[in-house]
Structure formats: structure tokens, C-alpha cells
Amino acid sequence: MADLQGSDRRDVRAAAAPKGASHGALAAVQGFRFALHRPEIRRLYRRLAAVLFIVTLLLIAGLSAALWAFTAASYDASALAVVALWLLRLGGLVVVGLSAPLLALLAVNAAWPALSEQVFMAALKDLDPARAAALEAAPGTSLKAGLATALRRFGYFLGMTLVAFGVALVPIVGAIAGPLLQAYVSARAMTWELLDPYFDRRGLDFARQRAEIREHRWAALGFGLPMTLLLALPFVGPLLFGFAQAAAAKLVVDVLPGEGGG
Numbered sequence: 001m002a003d004l005q006g007s008d009r010r011d012v013r014a015a016a017a018p019k020g021a022s023h024g025a026l027a028a029v030q031g032f033r034f035a036l037h038r039p040e041i042r043r044l045y046r047r048l049a050a051v052l053f054i055v056t057l058l059l060i061a062g063l064s065a066a067l068w069a070f071t072a073a074s075y076d077a078s079a080l081a082v083v084a085l086w087l088l089r090l091g092g093l094v095v096v097g098l099s100a101p102l103l104a105l106l107a108v109n110a111a112w113p114a115l116s117e118q119v120f121m122a123a124l125k126d127l128d129p130a131r132a133a134a135l136e137a138a139p140g141t142s143l144k145a146g147l148a149t150a151l152r153r154f155g156y157f158l159g160m161t162l163v164a165f166g167v168a169l170v171p172i173v174g175a176i177a178g179p180l181l182q183a184y185v186s187a188r189a190m191t192w193e194l195l196d197p198y199f200d201r202r203g204l205d206f207a208r209q210r211a212e213i214r215e216h217r218w219a220a221l222g223f224g225l226p227m228t229l230l231l232a233l234p235f236v237g238p239l240l241f242g243f244a245q246a247a248a249a250k251l252v253v254d255v256l257p258g259e260g261g262g
Contacts, residue, residue: 018215019255024191024222027254031123031247032230038246040122045242048108048115053238055104060096067092071169084171091168091175095182099161101231101238102186105193106157110150113200116245120197123249131253135201145205152206153192160185187224188213194227194248198256212256219255223248 035041071085071092109116124132141149164185168178192213199209213220227244231237 018217019219021218021222023255024216024219024224024251025226026222027219027251028223028226028247030254031250032243034127034250035123035243035246038123038126040126041119041242041246044119044122045246048119048242048245049239051108051112051115052101052104052241055107056101056238059100059103063096063100064093067096087172087175088169091178092165094179095161095165095168097232097234098179098182098186098228099157099164101241102157102190102193102228103154103161104238105190105241106150106154109193109196110147110154113146113150113196116194117197117200119242119245120194120249123246124198124252127249127253135198138201139203141200141203141205146200149200149206149209150196153189153196153209157185157189160189183225183228184221186228187221188217189224190228190231190244191220191224191248191251194224194245195252195256197245198248198252216255219251223251223255 035045067089071089073082073085077085105116121132121136124135161182164178164182166178167181168174170177192209195209195213199212204212227247231240231244233240
């Protein structure tokens, strides 16, 4: 085969280069709209949404109660100290709101991965039937290996969330810095978790998954940030999890390399 000429080589490099945040954000918007109009996805997502809704509410209640107890003012606290503690509470509540939906998704994916995979594959079959068929034919990850990877992702995100929570407790600056850090951590982790069915079918372990997320870090951030903010909406957000999971198929088709079997 003849060597590629200059313009052809540039086209190949452009196609192979990792996409930016705008590509990820566009995939999020288009993928969500696509999922809303697919009856099969609406049918499959109900169980996933119901389970995630319950787990998310339990996490929000528990984490908020812990935050309230940790930031309680003593009876002799000064007015300045009381104001500072309330600022910490507000910043901490933002961190809780951003992290609880993702913690719920991490927990459910570890305990019941088939729920998310059914929704993701239904969307991928509509968007790219050949790629979906290749993934279904792939051996995938064993149950034991998949659970180990899910637990590592859970521990990784939990550790980063504790860091963001600690930053939020820093007087004055923490009320701003903590939520911003949590938004970044949650957006990246949200994309990672929504791609779990794809990574699992390709048989990728934790290290290879993390490498792929790093390679596509900006697209992951662009996709994950609107999803994180949407799913953090009180009461309504957790009910939209199933559509977010289906939207991840759009990210795979538009942004990630065309690999079916790993």
C-alpha cells in the first residue's frame, strides 16, 4: 500500500487524537436526547433508576447527618465561628450532593453490574450495531475480576471524595475550593463509571481503564460534568440515571477508539 500523503496523514492523526471537552459535552447532550426517545431504553432503565434512587437518598441522608454533626457549633462559639461553620456546611452539602449519586452508581455497579450493562447495550445496538455485536461476542471480564475492579474504582473515588471533603472544611476558601475539586473528581469518575459496561465487555482491568480515562481526560470531563450536575439535582437527578447510562454509548461511538474486543 502506498504511503499516505501529507494531507492524508494529518487527517489520520486528527481522527486518532483524543477528543476535547467540547466533544464530550456534545456526546452528553446528544446521547441524553437519544436515550429519551428510545422506548426500549425507557423500559430497561426503570429498575436501574429505582435502585439508584433509593441508594442515593440513603447516602445523601447519611452523609448530610455526618456533616451536620461534625460542624456543630459549641454553645460558647463566637459569631464569626458560627458563620464559618455554616459556610463549611454549605460547602460540604455541595460536596455531598455531587458525590452521593456517583457513590450510589459505584455501589450498584459493584453489586449488580447487569442492570447498567442492559441499558448501555440497548443504546449501543441502536447507535452502532456492529460494535455492539463485537462487544457481545467478546469474552468480557469474569465476575470476580469485574467486582475487584469495581471495588478499586470505589476506593479510588472515595479517597478523592474524602480529600475534597477535607478541603471543603478549610475555613473560608474551603467553601469554594472543596466543591470545585469535587466537581472535577465527580465528573471524571462519573464518565469512568458510566463506561463500566464498555470496559467490562472489553475485559479491561483497573489499570487499563484508568489509562484510557487519562488518555481521553478532557472528553471525559466534558461528558461527566453535565451528567454529574444533572444527576445531583434533588430527587429528580437519581431518576435520570438510566438515561445517563444509555448516553454513555454515544460517548463510546463518537469519542473512543473503535475497539470491540479489547
